[in-house]
Amino acid sequence: MSKGRYGDFGGQYIPETLMNEIHKLEEAYEHYKNDPDFVAELDRLNREYAGRPSLLYYAEKMTRDLGGAKIYFKREDLNHTGSHKINNVLGQCLLAKKMGKTRIIAETGAGQHGVAAATAAALMDLECEIFMGKEDTIRQALNVYRMELLGAKVHPVTSGTMTLKDAVNEAMRDWTNRVDDTLYVLGSVMGPHPFPMIVRDFQSVISKEAREQILEKEGKLPTAVMACVGGGSNAMGMFYNFINDKDVRLIGCEAAGRGVDTGETAATIATGTLGIFHGMKSLFCQNEYGQIAPVYSISAGLDYPGIGPEHAYLHSIGRAEYVPVTDDEAVNAFEYIARTEGIICAIESAHAVAHLMKIAPTMKKDDIIICCLSGRGDKDVAAIARYRGIDLHE
């Protein structure tokens, strides 16, 4: 069995044309992750450019209102570019520079990863091309323009369902055409090894900080940490440094769309089956013949038909729990946290907030929950208005 396995999940199921390149990437990463200069430079970028460490905010009003566990938010929405995606792109783009690459490509769903990648590329003088499902370029028009402002070229992808999975397909096709000068900066803990590992490592700064911050504030570990899950990068980042703390519950919140029984869903753990796609063995929404199913969620960042292999593994061994959250629940949570805490979070993050609203009241007052607010919600305001039947005349 090949490298990059989490139990039986993971692997490197990609065309031969890319194999040497991902071996080179793994080699470069294994070298630079221990290189003091690389580590120092990334640390400097994280602090001085991205604004890390991100705040661990005690949501006192929500805690009082929900009447149960003490609620903290890990404020990745306050990072430069407005989401956790910056953590990964700074690391990968720095790695691309070290590898002598002059161009990066990336897929994006909601546009957050695309914006982050375009930002890092602008900063580090890398040519940048972003693949985005045409459907998503419409849902997230503002982010398309942001990427263009940052100097990136955005390719609307018109194949398949014209959403995130098709953007990944197109980015992979582009990469097979041009590996010499290009690094595919994958946005989530998915794809062939070493991507799930690299992205997890760069995102694990979230739980590294959160663990220190909560110990400092509360003198004890949280009862539960939670995050939304599409491919699963902010969740993996939020979980990672708590995995060995056996008493800390890890809760991933999947996008159920209109409901797990409706067929219009993106809840992979709830409805998916074992398969091999996009370079990895994991769980996927698919039919009996292994054709990948069209998925749906109000959130362009979560409507992916698979999940990162390490999540599939944590699920299989019972270490992490995964729960489905519908569009309706997420939109309610989006509005609730805005009114209660004065935070407009991403619709993706609102999936985690929705589940938090369900479980916090059932927990004791000395329980602590840390919920990752993976991104800010400016990009979603128009879509939420549409959902409520309001035309904003943009």
Next chain:
Amino acid sequence: MNRIENAFKNKKAFIGFLTAGDPSYEASYENIMALIRAGADMVEIGIPFSDPIAEGPVIQGADVRALKAGMTTDKAFELAAKVRSQTDIPLVFMTYVNPVYKYGYDRFFAKCAEIGVDGLICPDLPFEEKNEADGAAKAHGVALISMIAPTSEQRIKSIAESANGFLYIVSSMGVTGVRSEIKTDLKSIMESVRKYAKVPAAIGFGISNPEQAKKMSELSDGVIVGSAIVRLVEKYGEGAPEEIYKFVKSLKEVI
């Protein structure tokens, strides 16, 4: 002698590709039969996949049409069995690993053996991962065909030494599709391949005219033509068999 070996015996092999069910079950059968009448030495039958990451727009289009028309893995087996009843040339499937994995490796290869499909080309099952399927393939006497790319370099040795059936040499970077020019140094790749492989090697990706086919066949043991044939299906619809026959004959004659 097995059928794949036979296809390369004393001649350069012409391998033609068509997607099962494109644009319908019956039409794809007629197109495959035209390919065989024109002198193809082997037919590569594509089982359509929803997300064919190694394909360019032409074969992506075929996959979309075929899936829309209701093609499934079971129906592709049915189609291959119908073709097998008419010919003795080798038939191989081309599809992505997920449909095979989902069908069950053992069940898939058992079915191939039962109906007389000689091999499987699986572009997203590289050398590092092929062991999980190879046992079942070997147990049923079906060749799991390996690919070598312009970037393979030092990997050629291990891939070539363990190759079954024939080696698929990818002519160019990128995805499948018609190319005006093939720039890869195939001569030196073929030299390494010859050094290590015990099976024949055919070149595919981008071959679309007699001139390219001739050149590629001189370098190797055969040529694989896909997108240039599938394009005719897209363009001519019901009239495709006649066009496929003429086109394939023109290539077959020069190799």
